[in-house]
Amino acid sequence: MRLEKCWFCSSTVYPGHGIQFVRNDAKIFRFCRSKCHKNFKMKRNPRKVKWTKAYRRVHGKDMTQDSSFEFERKRNRPERYDRNLAENVLKAIPKIDKIRVTRDERHHKNRMKGKKEKLQKEAAKELEQGISLVKAPSALRKDPSLTLPQKIKVSVSQRQSEDNNAMEE
Amino acid sequence: MVQYNFKKITVVPNGKDFVDIILSRTQRQTPTVVHKGYAISRLRQFYMRKVKYTQQNFHDKLSTIIDEFPRLDDIHPFYGDLLHVLYNKDHYKLALGQINTARNLIGKIAKDYVKLLKYGDSLYRCKCLKVAALGRMCTVLKRVGPSLAYLEQVRQHMARLPSIDPNTRTILICGYPNVGKSSFINKITRADVDVQPYAFTTKSLFVGHTDYKYLRYQVIDTPGILDRPFEDRNIIEMCSITALAHLRAAILFFLDISGSCGYSIAQQAALFHSIKSLFMNKPLIIVCNKTDLQPLEGISEEDRKLVMEMKSEALKTVIGQGGEATSDDSVLLTMSTLTEEGVISVKNAACERLLDQRVEVKMKSKKINDCLNRFHVAIPKPRDQKERPPCIPQAVLEAKAKEAAEKEKRKTEKDLENENGGAGVYSMNLRKHYILANDEWKEDILPEILDGHNVYDFIDPDILRRVEELEREEGIRQAEEENDEFEIDGAELTPEQQAALAEIRKKKSLLIQQHRIKKSNAESRPTVPRKFDKDKQYTSERMGRQLSKLGLDPSLAIQRMRSRSVSRRGRKRDRSPEGADGGDRMDVDGDTPGKKQRLSRSRSRSRSVSRPPHEVVPGEGLKDSAQKIKAIKLAKKSVKKRNKEARRGEADRVIPTLKPKHLYSGKRSTGKTDRR
Numbered sequence: 070m071r072l073e074k075c076w077f078c079s080s081t082v083y084p085g086h087g088i089q090f091v092r093n094d095a096k097i098f099r100f101c102r103s104k105c106h107k108n109f110k111m112k113r114n115p116r117k118v119k120w121t122k123a124y125r126r127v128h129g130k131d132m133t134q135d136s137s138f139e140f141e142r143k144r145n146r147p148e149r150y151d152r153n154l155a156e157n158v159l160k161a162i163p164k165i166d167k168i169r170v171t172r173d174e175r176h177h178k179n180r181m182k183g184k185k186e187k188l189q190k191e192a193a194k195e196l197e198q199g200i201s202l203v204k205a206p207s208a209l210r211k212d213p214s215l216t217l218p219q220k221i222k223v224s225v226s227q228r229q230s231e232d233n234n235a236m237e238e
Numbered sequence: 239m240v241q242y243n244f245k246k247i248t249v250v251p252n253g254k255d256f257v258d259i260i261l262s263r264t265q266r267q268t269p270t271v272v273h274k275g276y277a278i279s280r281l282r283q284f285y286m287r288k289v290k291y292t293q294q295n296f297h298d299k300l301s302t303i304i305d306e307f308p309r310l311d312d313i314h315p316f317y318g319d320l321l322h323v324l325y326n327k328d329h330y331k332l333a334l335g336q337i338n339t340a341r342n343l344i345g346k347i348a349k350d351y352v353k354l355l356k357y358g359d360s361l362y363r364c365k366c367l368k369v370a371a372l373g374r375m376c377t378v379l380k381r382v383g384p385s386l387a388y389l390e391q392v393r394q395h396m397a398r399l400p401s402i403d404p405n406t407r408t409i410l411i412c413g414y415p416n417v418g419k420s421s422f423i424n425k426i427t428r429a430d431v432d433v434q435p436y437a438f439t440t441k442s443l444f445v446g447h448t449d450y451k452y453l454r455y456q457v458i459d460t461p462g463i464l465d466r467p468f469e470d471r472n473i474i475e476m477c478s479i480t481a482l483a484h485l486r487a488a489i490l491f492f493l494d495i496s497g498s499c500g501y502s503i504a505q506q507a508a509l510f511h512s513i514k515s516l517f518m519n520k521p522l523i524i525v526c527n528k529t530d531l532q533p534l535e536g537i538s539e540e541d542r543k544l545v546m547e548m549k550s551e552a553l554k555t556v557i558g559q560g561g562e563a564t565s566d567d568s569v570l571l572t573m574s575t576l577t578e579e580g581v582i583s584v585k586n587a588a589c590e591r592l593l594d595q596r597v598e599v600k601m602k603s604k605k606i607n608d609c610l611n612r613f614h615v616a617i618p619k620p621r622d623q624k625e626r627p628p629c630i631p632q633a634v635l636e637a638k639a640k641e642a643a644e645k646e647k648r649k650t651e652k653d654l655e656n657e658n659g660g661a662g663v664y665s666m667n668l669r670k671h672y673i674l675a676n677d678e679w680k681e682d683i684l685p686e687i688l689d690g691h692n693v694y695d696f697i698d699p700d701i702l703r704r705v706e707e708l709e710r711e712e713g714i715r716q717a718e719e720e721n722d723e724f725e726i727d728g729a730e731l732t733p734e735q736q737a738a739l740a741e742i743r744k745k746k747s748l749l750i751q752q753h754r755i756k757k758s759n760a761e762s763r764p765t766v767p768r769k770f771d772k773d774k775q776y777t778s779e780r781m782g783r784q785l786s787k788l789g790l791d792p793s794l795a796i797q798r799m800r801s802r803s804v805s806r807r808g809r810k811r812d813r814s815p816e817g818a819d820g821g822d823r824m825d826v827d828g829d830t831p832g833k834k835q836r837l838s839r840s841r842s843r844s845r846s847v848s849r850p851p852h853e854v855v856p857g858e859g860l861k862d863s864a865q866k867i868k869a870i871k872l873a874k875k876s877v878k879k880r881n882k883e884a885r886r887g888e889a890d891r892v893i894p895t896l897k898p899k900h901l902y903s904g905k906r907s908t909g910k911t912d913r914r
Contacts, residue, residue, distance in 0.1 A: 071686075072690065136711070140705075144697065152676070155684050157701055162696055164708075164709070171716075175715075192731060192739060195739065195742065200738065200742065203738060203787075205790045207789075215738060216732075216737070216738050217737055218787075221790070
């Protein structure tokens with residue numbers, strides 16, 4: 070029993086899931102679900118489909134080469150069983166996983182490095198350009214800071230008196 | 239071998255059937271639909287295909303005929319002669335030759351017409367060419383019709399010929415008609431040949447099989463031969479002559495002692511002497527039949543003399559063979575088929591003579607070495623009385639003994655299985671025989687999958703070392719990372735600025751939304767100017783709110799607005815704020831125009847009242863109520879269901895004549911004309 074990788078999206082295919090397609094030249098394509106299978110039948114290139122791992126690797130969104138990938142390799146020759154070795158392996162797998170995950174995160178952080186600065190600059194520009202939508206020019210002249218103006222309260226009584234005056238006339 | 243497969247020749251159809259078969263096959267197996275609008279090359283190809291297909295079929299069928307009928311020169315001369323006798327070699331060859339010519343002619347016709355078809359320029363022309371080609375081919379075949387009929391008859395007759403193997407042991411029976419040949423063959427074989435008192439009952443060769451010394455002999459019964467010059471013989475006699483001439487067989491010449499066949503012994507002896515040339519190199523036995531009617535001793539002197547002459551001739555053949563001069567028992571025999579005495583001895587004598595002759599011939603031929611082992615098996619003669627058994631080394635013997643013992647003692651897995659409940663209950667422990675460094679590990683279970691990884695992919699003898707390296711590397715990298723963790727923060731917005739930015743964004747999205755709605759509805763809805771504001775959005779309060787939000791003081795603006803509205807209104811309306819008048823003025827709070835004064839729709843009322851249908855609302859775009867009524871009518875009419883079922887409606891009633899004459903004039907035959 071083996072966990073395989075989906076040919077299209079590179080996610081793991083657990084036993085009992087997915088479809089396997091064998092082509093006439095004996096190449097085997099495994100798919101994790103019908104979404105991947107249908108995309109394959111449509112002859113879509115996974116390197117161009119945004120949500121697949123292949124795309125992410127090709128476009129540098131995810132880490133490609135790393136020494137932590139070297140540990141997991143399909144071995145064709147079985148090794149004779151050794152209890153100590155088995156113990157070590159079972160202990161090592163979570164460690165390797167953890168390291169891989171931290172490296173992934175680091176990669177992501179590196180990718181996102183300049184983002185905050187960029188966002189701040191954009192926000193500042195937008196604020197400066199769009200202040201006229203929320204603040205009248207006269208108010209801006211009076212108070213040149215780029216903030217919302219002070220709300221002016223109009224009293225109701227003033228209005229009533231106006232009305233009464235008109236009626237009396 | 240070809241000679242035995244006369245039964246396997248395919249049926250030769252007669253001329254008309256032949257043509258029918260081929261033409262209908264062409265019709266079925268080639269495409270049939272063609273239109274004159276097709277490309278010319280396609281039309282040509284269509285018709286060429288038909289012509290070629292027909293020619294091919296003719297060729298195939300005629301070739302099978304020619305191939306399957308035997309060539310008289312290639313088969314055994316016995317069969318060749320037999321067929322010649324029966325069917326006339328020349329006629330046979332001519333017929334096959336004609337078929338061959340027909341085949342060639344058809345080929346030529348097809349070739350010529352295909353050449354012509356290549357240049358056909360219209361559907362009609364191509365079709366005519368094809369019709370002509372097929373017609374000519376069929377005519378050729380029709381001319382050949384009689385040959386086909388003849389060949390079919392020949393085939394039918396050939397299929398019924400007896401299957402005679404010319405090379406095996408054969409006994410031939412000949413003699414005058416009615417001497418008892420068929421009765422003899424009936425006696426010794428299982429053949430059931432017609433026996434009748436009239437001559438020429440047997441008209442063709444018949445074969446039976448008999449056994450002698452575990453060998454099978456063919457016995458061939460021939461039709462009777464009369465004593466005539468060779469040229470005068472009829473076909474039936476020729477059959478037997480052919481058989482006599484070509485088959486290497488033992489010959490039984492039958493003699494009727496009693497003369498009840500209608501021919502005297504003298505005549506029979508004369509026949510004997512005329513055909514004795516055919517008895518060269520063949521074991522000959524003279525059989526005197528019908529001894530129950532007339533025993534051999536009782537015949538007259540001349541007859542006896544003749545018989546002895548024949549016997550001496552027969553003896554000559556024996557001596558000619560190189561065999562010992564036996565007694566005349568094996569040359570001249572008597573028997574009676576009726577009482578069955580002597581029949582078996584005749585058969586035995588014949589078989590024995592034949593066998594001897596054949597063995598001798600075989601001995602002399604070169605093929606003797608192939609069959610020598612059938613005659614004699616050589617065994618070396620023992621030199622002395624010493625025993626010489628085979629030699630087996632001692633070690634081998636011991637090993638064999640040990641193995642045998644072990645096989646009995648060892649307990650197999652099968653035994654274990656049977657002890658523990660059989661095949662379905664017990665499953666063997668496959669791990670029992672594992673070879674591991676430590677035997678305690680035999681029953682260990684290793685998981686195959688862990689955390690979404692295949693464990694077998696990670697197994698590596700030096701995995702510990704590598705993991706340590708990896709962790710070290712990771713530690714280094716983490717340290718480096720901590721060093722350059724600081725990011726320049728830059729100018730961050732204050733919370734008030736952030737609030738302003740949020741407000742700006744909200745406003746922008748609202749504007750975009752409204753624009754989108756307007757754009758999508760631009761074609762289907764008319765843009766109503768703001769003064770006909772049905773939803774009452776544009777109020778002074780709203781204006782005030784918006785202005786104050788922008789940071790301006792709205793009070794002046796509101797004042798100005800109110801003052802203007804006040805001046806326009808007039809006194810009357812002040813007194814009755816619920817009064818209505820059709821007129822455009824600035825819409826202030828709550829007043830709406832309306833025709834009827836009693837209907838008030840001011841906001842002070844808690845219940846709303848619906849409008850009458852003809853009341854014109856200023857935002858709708860209609861001039862006055864008359865126009866509105868017309869518009870409503872048109873709308874209702876357009877929604878009415880049309881009568882598409884072609885039923886009569888009210889408008890379809892027609893009275894062709896309002897005053898038909900027959901109702902308004904004339905007398906009645908019965909009754910009064912009071913009422914019209």
